[in-house]
Amino acid sequence: MTEFIKTPGWLDWYTGPSKPEFQLPAGAVDAHCHVFGPSDIFPYSPERKYTPCDASKAQLFALRDHLGFDRNIIVQATCHGADNRALLDAMAHSAGKARGVATVKRSVTDQELQTLHDAGVRGVRFNFVKRLVDFTPKDELMEIAARIAHWGWHVVIYFEAVDLPELWDFFTQLPTTVVVDHMGRPDVSKPIDGPEFELFMKFMREHPNVWSKVTCPERLTVTGPAALNGQRHAYHDVIPFAKKLVDNFSDRVIWGTDWPHPNLKDHMPDDGLLVDFIPHIATTAELQQKLLVTNPRRLYWPEEK
Ligand code: 0GY
Numbered sequence: 001m002t003e004f005i006k007t008p009g010w011l012d013w014y015t016g017p018s019k020p021e022f023q024l025p026a027g028a029v030d031a032h033c034h035v036f037g038p039s040d041i042f043p044y045s046p047e048r049k050y051t052p053c054d055a056s057k058a059q060l061f062a063l064r065d066h067l068g069f070d071r072n073i074i075v076q077a078t079c080h081g082a083d084n085r086a087l088l089d090a091m092a093h094s095a096g097k098a099r100g101v102a103t104v105k106r107s108v109t110d111q112e113l114q115t116l117h118d119a120g121v122r123g124v125r126f127n128f129v130k131r132l133v134d135f136t137p138k139d140e141l142m143e144i145a146a147r148i149a150h151w152g153w154h155v156v157i158y159f160e161a162v163d164l165p166e167l168w169d170f171f172t173q174l175p176t177t178v179v180v181d182h183m184g185r186p187d188v189s190k191p192i193d194g195p196e197f198e199l200f201m202k203f204m205r206e207h208p209n210v211w212s213k214v215t216c217p218e219r220l221t222v223t224g225p226a227a228l229n230g231q232r233h234a235y236h237d238v239i240p241f242a243k244k245l246v247d248n249f250s251d252r253v254i255w256g257t258d259w260p261h262p263n264l265k266d267h268m269p270d271d272g273l274l275v276d277f278i279p280h281i282a283t284t285a286e287l288q289q290k291l292l293v294t295n296p297r298r299l300y301w302p303e304e305k
Contacts, residue, residue, distance in 0.1 A: 007050045011268045013260035017066060018272030022279050024068040025289050029296035031073040032181070032215050032256025035060055035090045036080070042089065045081030049132050052079055055260040057090035063259055064097075067275050072098040073254075073300055075156065076125055077262060078132045082108075084116065091120040099300045101125050101156050104148075106140045117151055122300050123179065124148050128159040128167060132263075138170050149175045154211075154299065160185045161196050164203065177209050177299070179254070182216040183245060188237045189222045197241060204249050211252040211299070214242040214291070217277055218261065218269040225267055234273055242281035250287055254296045 037044070037054035044051055064072055072094065076087050084102045091098045099120040104113070126141050127133045145155050154177035159167055161184050171178060184200045191197075204210050217235030218225065225234040246253050255278060257271050282288045297304060 005051065006053045009265055010050070010053060011261075011264055012053060013055065014268050014270050017063065017270050020067060020272045020275035022276050024275065024278075025285075025293050027070045027297070028068065028292040029071045029073060029254070029300070030064060030067070030069040030256050030259075031254040031296040031300070032075055032213050033060060033072055033259045034077045034262065035074055035086050036077065036260065036262075037086060042080070042083070042086035044079045045083060047081055047134070048079040050079055050263060052077075052260070052262050057093055060090065060259065061094065061097075063257070063271060067257070067271060070097065071296075071300075073256065073296065074098055074100045076101060076103040078103075078127055079262070084121070087121075088116070088119045103127075104144060106143055108144070108147075113147070113151060117153075121153070123154040123156050125156040125158065125181075128157065128163060129185075132158075142170070142173070145174050145176055152302070154179055156181060158182070161187060161200065164199055168203070171203070171210075172207060174209075177211060178207070179211045179213065179299070181213055182219060182258075183212055183214060183241060185216075186220065186241050188220050188241055192240050192244060197244075201244070201248070204245070204252065208252075211254065211295075212245050212249065213256060214245050214253050214281055215256050216258050217242065218258075218264065218267070218274065225269060225273070235277060239277070239280050242277075243283070246282045246287055246291060250290050251295060253291055254299065255282075255291050 035057050036052045074087050074090050076084055080086055082103045082105045087100045091100055099122050101123040102116050102121045104124055155174050156179045158181040186197050217238035220238045221235045223237045257274055282291045
């Protein structure tokens with residue numbers, strides 16, 4: 001469909017990711033990834049800010065197996081708007097190995113929420129990144145949060161670090177577990193103990209319902225993907241930020257690949273290399289178990305005690 005030619009500058013994801021050296025613990029969950037299209041079956045939203053290349057459920061599940069993950073959490077991306085059909089289709093074909101985070105509007109019915117729940121949705125995503133979405137009134141989001149609380153779901157929030165002060169009151173009033181995408185997108189060129197990241201630490205310290213994905217070194221890095229001292233891992237400048245969160249909030253952190261890495265313009269990460277980032281931020285077997293297995297399962301498969 002010519003209408004869906006991808007946005008210029010879009011990089012294709014890495015079709016031959018390396019095998020990670022780090023062996024993931026049994027039952028590990030890739031807790032942040034996406035499926036896109038295929039656009040002739042699941043069209044992209046007319047309101048989207050970018051058009052990705054298709055990234056199918058079969059390709060996602062092949063990556064899962066290649067890297068050594070057991071399960072996926074598929075997160076609804078803005079290019080599909082509030083049309084969750086591609087997500088539902090992927091979960092339905094995952095043999096129970098995928099659950100999801102949806103986007104819903106205020107007009108969603110209880111029956112639609114029931115359908116999403118039965119399909120494996122356990123959260124909704126509120127996106128505040130201005131380049132990705134138009135503004136949704138906060139009272140509308142709060143109404144959605146109150147309704148999904150009834151289902152035991154959580155709210156995933158995506159925002160830039162500079163916007164946290166303005167969003168603070170809204171975030172701290174959410175009645176559910178709140179999961180922050182990509183550590184609240186810190187500027188890692190600023191000091192880790194400076195006011196910006198300290199505010200995020202305070203957000204987590206003072207609000208035990210707040211969790212963080214310690215994800216996306218490839219988006220946050222300033223130094224880039226180059227290996228240092230011949231080591232296989234990369235994105236060194238992001239490590240202290242992610243490690244600090246894992247060390248301080250080990251029961252409230254999760255990790256994911258973010259495949260197929262929408263909107264990366266300068267480089268496309270090798271997902272195998274991304275997995276090799278993990279032992280540098282979760283430095284013991286116990287922390288790795290929590291980050292990759294115990295925590296995501298508590299959040300997404302709470303019935304498996
Ligand atoms: C991510 C990050 C991005 C995109 C989206 O929903 C989205 O379109 O989240 C981004 O561009 O930073 O988590 O996939």
